[in-house]
Structures are given as structure tokens and as C-alpha cells.
Amino acid sequence: MSAEQRVAVLREPEHMTVETRPVPTPGPGDVQVAVRAVSVCGSDVHYYDHGRIGGFVMHGPLVLGHETSGVVSAVGEGVETPAVGTRVAVEPQRNCGRCDQCVQGRYHLCPWISFFATPPVDGSFAQYVTVPAGRAHPVPDALSDDAAAMIEPLAVAVHAAGKADIGPGTRVFVSGGGPVGLLCLQVARARGAARVTLSDPVARRREVALRFGADAVVDPGAGDTEIEPADVVLECTGVQAAVDLAIAATAPAATVVLVGTGAQVTLPLDVVQGRELVVKGTFRYAHVYPAAIAMAASGAVRLDEMVTSHHDLDGAVDALLAARRDPDAIKAVVRPG
Structure with a gap:
């Protein structure tokens, strides 16, 4: 029997439940990450409210969350780095690597890209996720789990x-x-x-x-x-x-x-x-995670000061609505573990 995890699932707009699902197994070239922090993005709130953003429309249950940090908990075949136990900031996208955009280095514009919490791809309001090893970026001890999650919006x-x-x-x-x-x-x-x-x-x-x-x-x-x-x-x-x-x-x-x-x-x-x-x-980003991590680790950008509330997985809805309820809120963080 496979191991199980808890996941917050948006069943339809304004209706989220916490469910049990199998823990994902990393395939060749992938790593499994035990999620420690997920900071809430405005896009998560928009999906919660409306079930869509422009042409991206929910047609079934969706796991929100894409601003993610955690610890590598397993590796797939062929992966040498990052090793199990490495703290990482997750770059939440997987591209094909073969199209014209990918070949020219613009992998964020890949027409076949999959991105966390963009229908139909599930995100990281979960205890475990899998990503390509090259999209799990090691972070120094100078960065907290919250700050590492916020490398994505940075x-x-x-x-x-x-x-x-x-x-x-x-x-x-x-x-x-x-x-x-x-x-x-x-x-x-x-x-x-x-x-x-x-x-x-x-x-x-x-x-x-x-x-x-x-x-x-x-x-x-x-x-x-x-x-x-x-x-x-x-x-x-x-x-x-x-x-x-x-x-x-x-x-x-x-x-x-x-x-x-x-x-x-x-x-x-x-x-x-x-x-x-x-x-x-601009559309998302490419090739900037190392620079963002270095900038945050140096103290040039203050990420921890932007975090105004913490929530567990059962409080994911409270995290999504934090900015609406509290005028002083900047960033809410969900800690699935």
C-alpha cells in the first residue's frame, strides 16, 4: 500500500476540502519534496473566488499553491543533486525542453509547460510534491522556509x-x-x-x-x-x-x-x-531563481518581514482570505506539514 498525504483541494469556487491522496513518487530526473511552506499568491485567491483566470479555467478539482519551499525527501532515477535532505525553493514549472522556445532559453514560454496550480495541474497545498531536479533550487541556511517559498514571487x-x-x-x-x-x-x-x-x-x-x-x-x-x-x-x-x-x-x-x-x-x-x-x-520568469536566492540571502530583499500570518493545511481558506479580512496583511503562509 502506498503512503498517503493530506491535500487541500478546491472542489469548486469557494469550496475547499482537505483530502487524503497517495504521496507522489519521483520519476526519472525528478525529486520528491516534503513541503514546508507555501505563500499565498493573488492567483490562488482568484481561482478560489472565480474558478478561472482569463483563459485558465477549472474543469475539475484543483490543488492550489505554487510559491513553495521544502526539503528533498526522495530522488528519482538518475538524480545526483539535490540530495535527500537538501532544503530547496521550488520553481513550480515543467517544460518540454524540445520546442523552439525551450531551445532558445525561453522555457517559461513553452507551449506545453505545466505550472503548479494552473488547471489542470495541481499545486502545493499538500505535504509532498514532485518536480524536475533542476527546478528544486538549494537555499542557504540564511533563508527561512517562509523566505524560501517567497523566492517564487521574488x-x-x-x-x-x-x-x-x-x-x-x-x-x-x-x-x-x-x-x-x-x-x-x-x-x-x-x-x-x-x-x-x-x-x-x-x-x-x-x-x-x-x-x-x-x-x-x-x-x-x-x-x-x-x-x-x-x-x-x-x-x-x-x-x-x-x-x-x-x-x-x-x-x-x-x-x-x-x-x-x-x-x-x-x-x-x-x-x-x-x-x-x-x-x-512579462510572463512568470526563467533563469532567475539563483539570482533571486542570492539577493534574498544577502539581505538586499527582506522577505520574512512580508509574512503576516501562518496557517496549517486545515486553515488554507483562512490563508486565502487573509488579505481580504485584514488590511495589514501582506503575505499569508500555509505550512502543510
Whole structure:
């Protein structure tokens, strides 16, 4: 009889149960990870509320969670590293390795990619998961289990900052003070940005942004329009009003990176053309986990300070709703073990 584990399963929107399932066995080239921490992402909340994000739709039960850390508990055939007992941050994606995108190094754009907690692929609100050995990244003792789980959203910010080529002297405008916006703020600062301004309509988020290193904050609802023009804009909301403000905040020849996921938005073509703006999209990340781990381990990015609550597997719904219930919440963490 195979070993069993407890798993939190979203049966349908707003209905989650804790069930028993077999512990997954690592196949060739894979490792099994005993999950220690899973930080909650806005996408998890969206699936819980609506059962879909854009074209990604639940057609059956789904295990949420993709921001994951743990310890390697078994290895599949052919795996030498990471060894059993290694603490890891899980990069929650598996690509084909053969298509044009994979061959050119853009494995996150693989048309056959499977990603944790994206239907129909189950995520990590579970005691054990399996991933390719190369997607289980060893972390140093300097990183807590919570921080190691948050390497995943930090990777989003590192990828976005790389797209924008932020460096010493860059003036940066971050649109949105949620977890990804706060991480983009910290990454911009770590890369030597001369000035970082963050915009968010929630006063508490603006206060937190100042604590994490913002030089200035903007309340878009108060009509704050005196914004120093930015060389780089990181738009982290996907909301039309925020996109409009972000474009307005650009200096000539600025780069605008669209990080936040939303519905269809429009861009003012006259401004984009008149200022010769460069507009870039981002989708997840690739090749950035080692840099994200090093950045967090050095203390340049403060991940533990973003964690505002802990929950066990039976409290997964409370974790998903934490930000809605508590205005001070930033990141909730589920500890399946």
C-alpha cells in the first residue's frame, strides 16, 4: 500500500476540502519534496473566488499553491543533486525542453509547460510534491522556509527588473503596492535605482512601501499628479486606472514593463509614440531563481518581514482570505506539514 498525504483541494469556487491522496513518487530526473511552506499568491485567491483566470479555467478539482519551499525527501532515477535532505525553493514549472522556445532559453514560454496550480495541474497545498531536479533550487541556511517559498514571487520581480534593465541611476515608478509591487520596489533598490516611487490607493500599503525603501509614495485617488518622470515603470496591477497613471509617469524613451495580470486594457498611443516608450510584457520568469536566492540571502530583499500570518493545511481558506479580512496583511503562509 502506498503512503498517503493530506491535500487541500478546491472542489469548486469557494469550496475547499482537505483530502487524503497517495504521496507522489519521483520519476526519472525528478525529486520528491516534503513541503514546508507555501505563500499565498493573488492567483490562488482568484481561482478560489472565480474558478478561472482569463483563459485558465477549472474543469475539475484543483490543488492550489505554487510559491513553495521544502526539503528533498526522495530522488528519482538518475538524480545526483539535490540530495535527500537538501532544503530547496521550488520553481513550480515543467517544460518540454524540445520546442523552439525551450531551445532558445525561453522555457517559461513553452507551449506545453505545466505550472503548479494552473488547471489542470495541481499545486502545493499538500505535504509532498514532485518536480524536475533542476527546478528544486538549494537555499542557504540564511533563508527561512517562509523566505524560501517567497523566492517564487521574488523571481517575478527579478525577471521584470531584468526586462527593464534597471541599474545604478535609474528612476523607477512602481504601480501597485501589493506583494509583487513591494518586491519590485526592493529589487529596483537592490539594483541601484536612484529613486523609486510607488503608487497605491491604500494608505497602509504606502506606509509599508516607505518601510521597504520607497523614496516617495503616491495616492492616485487623491489626484497626486506631481510625479518625477521615471526611466522605468513597473506596472503591477493590470488595472486600467493604474496603467494610465503609470504611462503618464514616464520620461521620454522610458521602458514600461507590464507585470500585473488583468483583463484587457488600453494604452494611449499618442503618449507611447510621442515619448518613444518601450512597452514590454512579462510572463512568470526563467533563469532567475539563483539570482533571486542570492539577493534574498544577502539581505538586499527582506522577505520574512512580508509574512503576516501562518496557517496549517486545515486553515488554507483562512490563508486565502487573509488579505481580504485584514488590511495589514501582506503575505499569508500555509505550512502543510
